[in-house]
Amino acid sequence: MSRQPYVRPISKTTWYMRNGRYKIYMLREMTSFLVVFYTFLTIVALSTLAADSPAAWQNFISSQQGPGMVVFHALALLYFLFFQTFPWFKLAPKAMPVQIGEKKLPGSYIVIGHYVAWVFISAVIFWLAGAL
Amino acid sequence: MEIRQIELEVMRYDPEKDKQPWFQQYTVPCQEDWAILDALNYVKDNLDTTLAYRWSCHMMVCGSCGMMVNGEPSLTCKTFVRDLPGKVRVEPLENFPIERDLVVVLDDVMQKLHKVQPYIIRKDDPPPEGVEYTQSRGALAKFKQLTMCINCMCCYSACPQYGLDNNFIGPAALALAHRYNLDSRDQGKSQRLDILADHDGVWDCSFVGACSEVCPKHVDPAAAIQQMKIDGALEFWKQKLGFPGGES
Numbered sequence A: 001m002s003r004q005p006y007v008r009p010i011s012k013t014t015w016y017m018r019n020g021r022y023k024i025y026m027l028r029e030m031t032s033f034l035v036v037f038y039t040f041l042t043i044v045a046l047s048t049l050a051a052d053s054p055a056a057w058q059n060f061i062s063s064q065q066g067p068g069m070v071v072f073h074a075l076a077l078l079y080f081l082f083f084q085t086f087p088w089f090k091l092a093p094k095a096m097p098v099q100i101g102e103k104k105l106p107g108s109y110i111v112i113g114h115y116v117a118w119v120f121i122s123a124v125i126f127w128l129a130g131a132l
Numbered sequence B: 001m002e003i004r005q006i007e008l009e010v011m012r013y014d015p016e017k018d019k020q021p022w023f024q025q026y027t028v029p030c031q032e033d034w035a036i037l038d039a040l041n042y043v044k045d046n047l048d049t050t051l052a053y054r055w056s057c058h059m060m061v062c063g064s065c066g067m068m069v070n071g072e073p074s075l076t077c078k079t080f081v082r083d084l085p086g087k088v089r090v091e092p093l094e095n096f097p098i099e100r101d102l103v104v105v106l107d108d109v110m111q112k113l114h115k116v117q118p119y120i121i122r123k124d125d126p127p128p129e130g131v132e133y134t135q136s137r138g139a140l141a142k143f144k145q146l147t148m149c150i151n152c153m154c155c156y157s158a159c160p161q162y163g164l165d166n167n168f169i170g171p172a173a174l175a176l177a178h179r180y181n182l183d184s185r186d187q188g189k190s191q192r193l194d195i196l197a198d199h200d201g202v203w204d205c206s207f208v209g210a211c212s213e214v215c216p217k218h219v220d221p222a223a224a225i226q227q228m229k230i231d232g233a234l235e236f237w238k239q240k241l242g243f244p245g246g247e248s
Protein backbone atom coordinates (compact mmCIF):
# COMPACT_ATOMS: atom_id res chain seq x y z
CA MET A 1 0.00 0.00 0.00
CA SER A 2 1.54 3.25 -1.01
CA ARG A 3 0.02 6.58 -0.30
CA GLN A 4 -0.19 8.91 -3.21
CA PRO A 5 -2.74 11.60 -2.49
CA TYR A 6 -4.09 13.33 -5.56
CA VAL A 7 -4.32 17.13 -5.44
CA ARG A 8 -7.02 18.54 -7.68
CA PRO A 9 -5.72 21.56 -9.55
CA ILE A 10 -7.39 24.92 -8.98
CA SER A 11 -7.11 27.56 -11.65
CA LYS A 12 -5.72 30.77 -10.17
CA THR A 13 -7.54 32.81 -12.79
CA THR A 14 -10.95 31.16 -13.15
CA TRP A 15 -11.62 29.53 -9.77
CA TYR A 16 -14.58 31.78 -9.12
CA MET A 17 -16.50 30.37 -12.09
CA ARG A 18 -17.03 27.15 -10.11
CA ASN A 19 -20.24 28.28 -8.46
CA GLY A 20 -22.78 31.09 -8.22
CA ARG A 21 -21.73 32.14 -4.75
CA TYR A 22 -18.19 32.85 -5.87
CA LYS A 23 -19.41 34.70 -8.96
CA ILE A 24 -21.47 37.15 -6.92
CA TYR A 25 -18.56 37.64 -4.58
CA MET A 26 -16.19 38.32 -7.47
CA LEU A 27 -18.64 40.78 -8.99
CA ARG A 28 -18.57 42.70 -5.75
CA GLU A 29 -14.79 42.60 -5.54
CA MET A 30 -14.18 43.47 -9.18
CA THR A 31 -16.47 46.47 -9.09
CA SER A 32 -14.77 47.84 -6.01
CA PHE A 33 -12.66 50.04 -8.29
CA LEU A 34 -15.67 52.38 -7.97
CA VAL A 35 -14.75 52.82 -4.32
CA VAL A 36 -11.28 53.87 -5.44
CA PHE A 37 -12.80 56.20 -8.02
CA TYR A 38 -14.95 58.00 -5.46
CA THR A 39 -12.09 58.28 -3.01
CA PHE A 40 -10.08 59.87 -5.79
CA LEU A 41 -12.97 62.17 -6.71
CA THR A 42 -13.24 63.34 -3.10
CA ILE A 43 -9.53 64.15 -3.03
CA VAL A 44 -9.85 66.13 -6.27
CA ALA A 45 -12.86 68.00 -4.90
CA LEU A 46 -11.10 68.82 -1.66
CA SER A 47 -7.92 70.03 -3.33
CA THR A 48 -9.95 72.17 -5.73
CA LEU A 49 -11.68 73.72 -2.74
CA ALA A 50 -8.36 74.22 -0.99
CA ALA A 51 -7.03 76.06 -4.04
CA ASP A 52 -9.43 78.86 -3.07
CA SER A 53 -10.39 79.61 -6.63
CA PRO A 54 -14.16 79.95 -7.34
CA ALA A 55 -13.53 79.48 -11.05
CA ALA A 56 -11.72 76.18 -10.54
CA TRP A 57 -14.51 74.98 -8.27
CA GLN A 58 -17.18 75.97 -10.79
CA ASN A 59 -15.22 74.05 -13.41
CA PHE A 60 -15.12 70.97 -11.25
CA ILE A 61 -18.85 71.18 -10.53
CA SER A 62 -19.83 71.52 -14.15
CA SER A 63 -17.50 68.68 -15.12
CA GLN A 64 -19.75 66.46 -12.99
CA GLN A 65 -23.02 67.78 -14.42
CA GLY A 66 -22.90 66.56 -18.01
CA PRO A 67 -25.58 63.95 -18.86
CA GLY A 68 -22.95 61.20 -19.13
CA MET A 69 -21.63 61.94 -15.66
CA VAL A 70 -25.11 62.13 -14.15
CA VAL A 71 -25.99 58.70 -15.54
CA PHE A 72 -22.67 57.38 -14.29
CA HIS A 73 -23.23 58.74 -10.78
CA ALA A 74 -26.77 57.36 -10.70
CA LEU A 75 -25.56 53.88 -11.70
CA ALA A 76 -22.75 54.09 -9.18
CA LEU A 77 -25.26 55.02 -6.49
CA LEU A 78 -27.32 51.94 -7.30
CA TYR A 79 -24.18 49.86 -7.24
CA PHE A 80 -23.16 51.17 -3.83
CA LEU A 81 -26.63 50.53 -2.44
CA PHE A 82 -27.02 47.00 -3.74
CA PHE A 83 -23.45 45.72 -3.51
CA GLN A 84 -22.15 47.56 -0.49
CA THR A 85 -24.65 49.25 1.81
CA PHE A 86 -27.47 46.69 1.84
CA PRO A 87 -25.31 43.57 2.11
CA TRP A 88 -22.94 45.02 4.70
CA PHE A 89 -25.73 46.37 6.86
CA LYS A 90 -27.40 43.00 6.64
CA LEU A 91 -24.22 41.34 7.91
CA ALA A 92 -23.66 43.84 10.73
CA PRO A 93 -25.47 41.74 13.40
CA LYS A 94 -23.07 38.88 12.65
CA ALA A 95 -19.95 40.95 13.06
CA MET A 96 -21.28 42.89 16.05
CA PRO A 97 -23.75 40.77 17.98
CA VAL A 98 -25.19 42.35 21.11
CA GLN A 99 -26.09 40.10 24.00
CA ILE A 100 -28.13 41.29 26.93
CA GLY A 101 -28.22 38.79 29.80
CA GLU A 102 -28.78 35.38 28.22
CA LYS A 103 -30.48 36.67 25.10
CA LYS A 104 -29.04 38.00 21.89
CA LEU A 105 -30.56 41.25 20.72
CA PRO A 106 -32.55 40.48 17.55
CA GLY A 107 -30.39 41.17 14.50
CA SER A 108 -33.06 43.39 12.99
CA TYR A 109 -32.52 45.98 15.77
CA ILE A 110 -28.87 46.27 14.83
CA VAL A 111 -29.67 46.54 11.14
CA ILE A 112 -32.31 49.21 11.76
CA GLY A 113 -29.83 51.03 14.00
CA HIS A 114 -27.43 51.20 11.07
CA TYR A 115 -30.07 52.64 8.74
CA VAL A 116 -31.10 55.22 11.35
CA ALA A 117 -27.47 56.24 11.85
CA TRP A 118 -27.01 56.44 8.08
CA VAL A 119 -30.02 58.70 7.56
CA PHE A 120 -29.03 60.85 10.53
CA ILE A 121 -25.42 61.31 9.41
CA SER A 122 -26.54 62.03 5.84
CA ALA A 123 -28.98 64.65 7.13
CA VAL A 124 -26.23 66.31 9.16
CA ILE A 125 -23.98 66.41 6.12
CA PHE A 126 -26.73 67.88 3.92
CA TRP A 127 -27.50 70.40 6.62
CA LEU A 128 -23.83 71.39 6.88
CA ALA A 129 -23.73 71.72 3.11
CA GLY A 130 -26.67 74.08 3.36
CA ALA A 131 -28.98 71.91 1.29
CA LEU A 132 -31.61 71.43 3.96
CA MET B 1 -42.29 2.36 0.20
CA GLU B 2 -41.63 3.90 -3.13
CA ILE B 3 -38.40 3.09 -4.91
CA ARG B 4 -36.72 5.67 -7.12
CA GLN B 5 -33.78 4.95 -9.41
CA ILE B 6 -30.99 7.45 -9.39
CA GLU B 7 -27.81 7.64 -11.38
CA LEU B 8 -24.96 8.04 -8.97
CA GLU B 9 -21.81 9.46 -10.52
CA VAL B 10 -19.01 8.79 -8.09
CA MET B 11 -15.47 10.05 -8.29
CA ARG B 12 -12.98 7.21 -8.06
CA TYR B 13 -9.26 7.31 -7.44
CA ASP B 14 -6.99 4.41 -6.68
CA PRO B 15 -3.53 5.73 -5.77
CA GLU B 16 -1.96 2.49 -6.93
CA LYS B 17 -3.55 2.40 -10.36
CA ASP B 18 -4.90 5.79 -11.37
CA LYS B 19 -2.97 8.79 -12.58
CA GLN B 20 -6.04 10.95 -11.96
CA PRO B 21 -9.55 10.57 -10.63
CA TRP B 22 -12.38 9.45 -12.91
CA PHE B 23 -16.12 9.00 -12.61
CA GLN B 24 -17.98 5.74 -12.23
CA GLN B 25 -21.73 5.42 -12.74
CA TYR B 26 -23.98 3.32 -10.56
CA THR B 27 -27.72 2.91 -10.88
CA VAL B 28 -29.15 2.81 -7.39
CA PRO B 29 -32.75 1.94 -6.44
CA CYS B 30 -33.37 4.34 -3.57
CA GLN B 31 -36.04 4.25 -0.92
CA GLU B 32 -37.93 7.43 -0.33
CA ASP B 33 -36.23 8.23 2.96
CA TRP B 34 -32.67 7.57 1.84
CA ALA B 35 -29.82 9.99 2.18
CA ILE B 36 -26.89 9.96 -0.23
CA LEU B 37 -24.96 8.00 2.37
CA ASP B 38 -27.56 5.21 2.13
CA ALA B 39 -27.12 5.16 -1.62
CA LEU B 40 -23.35 4.84 -1.18
CA ASN B 41 -23.86 2.05 1.33
CA TYR B 42 -26.10 0.32 -1.20
CA VAL B 43 -23.33 0.52 -3.78
CA LYS B 44 -20.78 -0.82 -1.32
CA ASP B 45 -23.02 -3.70 -0.21
CA ASN B 46 -24.48 -4.70 -3.53
CA LEU B 47 -22.60 -3.33 -6.50
CA ASP B 48 -18.98 -2.56 -5.76
CA THR B 49 -17.12 -3.51 -2.60
CA THR B 50 -14.04 -1.52 -3.59
CA LEU B 51 -15.62 1.91 -3.06
CA ALA B 52 -13.92 3.81 -0.21
CA TYR B 53 -15.61 6.56 1.82
CA ARG B 54 -15.88 7.63 5.44
CA TRP B 55 -18.89 7.58 7.70
CA SER B 56 -19.83 6.48 11.16
CA CYS B 57 -22.88 7.83 12.94
CA HIS B 58 -25.45 8.43 10.18
CA MET B 59 -26.95 11.16 12.36
CA MET B 60 -24.95 14.37 11.90
CA VAL B 61 -22.77 13.84 14.91
CA CYS B 62 -19.44 12.34 13.89
CA GLY B 63 -18.69 14.72 11.03
CA SER B 64 -16.96 12.13 8.89
CA CYS B 65 -19.32 11.85 5.91
CA GLY B 66 -18.66 15.24 4.29
CA MET B 67 -18.49 15.09 0.48
CA MET B 68 -19.33 17.21 -2.53
CA VAL B 69 -22.89 16.44 -3.61
CA ASN B 70 -23.65 18.04 -6.94
CA GLY B 71 -20.84 20.49 -6.27
CA GLU B 72 -21.95 21.51 -2.78
CA PRO B 73 -20.02 20.48 0.34
CA SER B 74 -22.54 18.42 2.29
CA LEU B 75 -22.94 15.85 5.03
CA THR B 76 -24.10 12.88 2.98
CA CYS B 77 -26.10 11.51 5.92
CA LYS B 78 -28.35 14.56 5.93
CA THR B 79 -28.57 15.15 2.18
CA PHE B 80 -31.67 13.37 1.00
CA VAL B 81 -32.11 11.71 -2.35
CA ARG B 82 -35.70 13.00 -2.62
CA ASP B 83 -34.41 16.60 -2.65
CA LEU B 84 -32.05 15.93 -5.55
CA PRO B 85 -32.44 15.39 -9.28
CA GLY B 86 -32.22 11.91 -10.81
CA LYS B 87 -28.55 12.30 -11.48
CA VAL B 88 -26.29 12.94 -8.52
CA ARG B 89 -22.57 13.53 -8.63
CA VAL B 90 -20.58 12.65 -5.54
CA GLU B 91 -16.98 13.82 -5.17
CA PRO B 92 -14.53 13.97 -2.29
CA LEU B 93 -14.50 17.30 -0.40
CA GLU B 94 -12.91 19.97 -2.53
CA ASN B 95 -9.71 21.78 -1.45
CA PHE B 96 -8.31 18.59 0.10
CA PRO B 97 -6.00 16.00 -1.46
CA ILE B 98 -7.73 12.72 -2.31
CA GLU B 99 -6.47 9.70 -0.42
CA ARG B 100 -8.67 7.20 -2.25
CA ASP B 101 -12.10 7.50 -3.90
CA LEU B 102 -14.18 9.72 -1.60
CA VAL B 103 -11.68 9.80 1.26
CA VAL B 104 -9.63 12.97 1.66
CA VAL B 105 -6.43 13.78 3.55
CA LEU B 106 -7.27 15.92 6.57
CA ASP B 107 -3.83 16.16 8.23
CA ASP B 108 -3.54 19.85 7.45
CA VAL B 109 -6.75 20.93 9.18
CA MET B 110 -6.12 18.63 12.13
CA GLN B 111 -2.86 20.49 12.68
CA LYS B 112 -4.64 23.82 12.38
CA LEU B 113 -7.28 22.91 14.92
CA HIS B 114 -4.48 22.07 17.30
CA LYS B 115 -2.51 25.21 16.53
CA VAL B 116 -5.13 27.67 17.81
CA GLN B 117 -4.77 26.31 21.37
CA PRO B 118 -8.37 25.11 21.69
CA TYR B 119 -8.45 24.69 25.44
CA ILE B 120 -8.93 26.88 28.46
CA ILE B 121 -5.75 28.74 29.32
CA ARG B 122 -5.43 30.06 32.88
CA LYS B 123 -2.83 32.08 34.68
CA ASP B 124 -3.53 30.09 37.84
CA ASP B 125 -2.98 26.68 36.31
CA PRO B 126 -3.35 24.29 38.08
CA PRO B 127 -6.19 25.97 39.98
CA PRO B 128 -5.78 26.52 43.72
CA GLU B 129 -7.20 23.80 45.94
CA GLY B 130 -10.98 23.77 46.06
CA VAL B 131 -11.49 26.42 43.39
CA GLU B 132 -14.04 25.91 40.68
CA TYR B 133 -14.32 28.08 37.58
CA THR B 134 -17.99 28.80 37.43
CA GLN B 135 -19.85 30.22 34.48
CA SER B 136 -23.24 31.86 34.23
CA ARG B 137 -25.75 30.80 31.61
CA GLY B 138 -25.42 34.15 29.95
CA ALA B 139 -21.65 33.69 29.64
CA LEU B 140 -22.22 30.26 28.12
CA ALA B 141 -24.73 31.65 25.65
CA LYS B 142 -21.99 33.89 24.25
CA PHE B 143 -20.19 30.98 22.59
CA LYS B 144 -22.57 28.02 22.73
CA GLN B 145 -23.29 28.09 19.02
CA LEU B 146 -19.59 27.74 18.27
CA THR B 147 -19.36 24.52 20.27
CA MET B 148 -21.70 22.81 17.81
CA CYS B 149 -18.91 22.23 15.28
CA ILE B 150 -18.43 18.55 14.37
CA ASN B 151 -15.25 19.07 12.33
CA CYS B 152 -16.84 17.89 9.13
CA MET B 153 -14.65 20.35 7.19
CA CYS B 154 -17.39 21.26 4.75
CA CYS B 155 -16.50 24.88 5.46
CA TYR B 156 -12.89 24.43 4.29
CA SER B 157 -14.19 22.84 1.18
CA ALA B 158 -16.38 25.86 0.47
CA CYS B 159 -13.77 28.47 1.37
CA PRO B 160 -12.14 29.97 -1.72
CA GLN B 161 -9.30 31.48 0.32
CA TYR B 162 -8.30 28.11 1.70
CA GLY B 163 -8.54 26.63 -1.77
CA LEU B 164 -6.15 29.21 -3.18
CA ASP B 165 -3.70 29.16 -0.28
CA ASN B 166 -3.91 26.49 2.37
CA ASN B 167 -1.67 28.41 4.75
CA PHE B 168 -4.87 30.21 5.75
CA ILE B 169 -5.95 28.85 9.14
CA GLY B 170 -9.50 28.65 7.84
CA PRO B 171 -13.07 28.80 9.12
CA ALA B 172 -13.54 25.92 11.61
CA ALA B 173 -10.20 26.43 13.38
CA LEU B 174 -10.76 30.19 13.65
CA ALA B 175 -14.28 29.64 14.95
CA LEU B 176 -12.84 27.22 17.49
CA ALA B 177 -10.29 29.80 18.63
CA HIS B 178 -13.08 32.34 18.97
CA ARG B 179 -15.07 29.89 21.05
CA TYR B 180 -12.25 29.87 23.64
CA ASN B 181 -11.65 33.60 23.37
CA LEU B 182 -15.29 34.16 24.28
CA ASP B 183 -15.24 31.72 27.18
CA SER B 184 -15.44 33.64 30.46
CA ARG B 185 -13.14 31.08 32.13
CA ASP B 186 -10.36 31.52 29.60
CA GLN B 187 -7.42 33.93 29.87
CA GLY B 188 -5.53 32.95 26.75
CA LYS B 189 -6.84 35.52 24.31
CA SER B 190 -3.61 37.47 23.99
CA GLN B 191 -1.66 34.23 23.50
CA ARG B 192 -3.92 33.23 20.66
CA LEU B 193 -3.82 36.67 19.11
CA ASP B 194 -0.33 36.11 17.70
CA ILE B 195 -1.53 33.18 15.63
CA LEU B 196 -4.88 34.66 14.70
CA ALA B 197 -3.74 38.14 13.74
CA ASP B 198 -0.85 36.79 11.69
CA HIS B 199 -1.16 37.15 7.95
CA ASP B 200 -2.52 33.62 7.62
CA GLY B 201 -5.10 34.34 10.30
CA VAL B 202 -8.36 36.24 10.28
CA TRP B 203 -7.28 38.91 7.80
CA ASP B 204 -6.98 36.33 5.03
CA CYS B 205 -10.73 35.89 5.14
CA SER B 206 -12.55 38.08 2.68
CA PHE B 207 -15.98 37.39 4.16
CA VAL B 208 -17.30 35.48 1.20
CA GLY B 209 -19.51 33.75 3.73
CA ALA B 210 -19.49 30.47 1.82
CA CYS B 211 -18.34 28.60 4.94
CA SER B 212 -21.39 29.63 6.93
CA GLU B 213 -23.77 28.82 4.10
CA VAL B 214 -22.64 25.21 3.89
CA CYS B 215 -22.14 24.54 7.61
CA PRO B 216 -24.58 21.76 8.56
CA LYS B 217 -24.50 22.75 12.25
CA HIS B 218 -25.07 26.51 11.82
CA VAL B 219 -21.83 27.34 13.54
CA ASP B 220 -21.47 30.44 11.37
CA PRO B 221 -17.67 30.58 11.21
CA ALA B 222 -17.78 33.64 8.94
CA ALA B 223 -19.44 35.66 11.69
CA ALA B 224 -16.91 34.43 14.25
CA ILE B 225 -14.06 35.53 12.02
CA GLN B 226 -15.49 39.02 11.53
CA GLN B 227 -15.92 39.38 15.29
CA MET B 228 -12.31 38.37 15.69
CA LYS B 229 -11.22 41.02 13.22
CA ILE B 230 -12.95 43.66 15.30
CA ASP B 231 -11.47 42.16 18.47
CA GLY B 232 -8.02 42.01 16.94
CA ALA B 233 -8.15 45.61 15.75
CA LEU B 234 -9.31 46.82 19.18
CA GLU B 235 -6.59 44.82 20.88
CA PHE B 236 -3.99 46.24 18.51
CA TRP B 237 -4.97 49.82 19.32
CA LYS B 238 -5.22 49.10 23.02
CA GLN B 239 -1.64 47.86 22.96
CA LYS B 240 -0.51 50.78 20.77
CA LEU B 241 -2.09 53.30 23.08
CA GLY B 242 -0.74 51.52 26.14
CA PHE B 243 -4.01 50.39 27.70
CA PRO B 244 -3.62 47.27 29.78
CA GLY B 245 -4.18 44.26 27.47
CA GLY B 246 -7.87 43.42 27.36
CA GLU B 247 -8.07 39.96 28.86
CA SER B 248 -11.32 38.08 28.94
Ligand code: SF4
Binding pocket: B148, B149, B150, B151, B152, B153, B154, B155, B156, B171, B172, B175, B211, B214, B215, B216, B217, B218, B219, B220, B221
Ligand atom coordinates in the same frame (compact mmCIF):
# COMPACT_ATOMS: atom_id res chain seq x y z
S1 SF4 C 1 -17.81 24.98 11.25
FE1 SF4 C 1 -19.53 23.82 10.40
S2 SF4 C 1 -18.83 23.21 8.36
FE2 SF4 C 1 -17.03 23.81 9.51
S3 SF4 C 1 -16.22 21.92 10.39
FE3 SF4 C 1 -17.57 22.85 11.91
S4 SF4 C 1 -19.56 21.93 11.57
FE4 SF4 C 1 -18.35 21.51 9.75
Ligand code: SF4
Binding pocket: B158, B159, B160, B161, B162, B170, B171, B204, B205, B206, B207, B208, B209, B210, B211, B212, B221, B222, B225
Ligand atom coordinates in the same frame (compact mmCIF):
# COMPACT_ATOMS: atom_id res chain seq x y z
S1 SF4 D 1 -16.01 33.91 5.09
FE1 SF4 D 1 -13.79 33.72 5.22
S2 SF4 D 1 -13.43 31.69 6.04
FE2 SF4 D 1 -15.57 31.75 5.34
S3 SF4 D 1 -15.50 30.96 3.25
FE3 SF4 D 1 -15.26 33.15 3.17
S4 SF4 D 1 -13.06 33.57 3.12
FE4 SF4 D 1 -13.39 31.46 3.84
Ligand code: FES
Binding pocket: B055, B056, B057, B058, B059, B060, B061, B062, B063, B064, B065, B066, B075, B076, B077, B078
Ligand atom coordinates in the same frame (compact mmCIF):
# COMPACT_ATOMS: atom_id res chain seq x y z
S1 FES E 1 -22.12 9.87 9.21
FE1 FES E 1 -21.65 11.00 11.03
S2 FES E 1 -22.08 13.03 10.40
FE2 FES E 1 -22.73 11.90 8.67
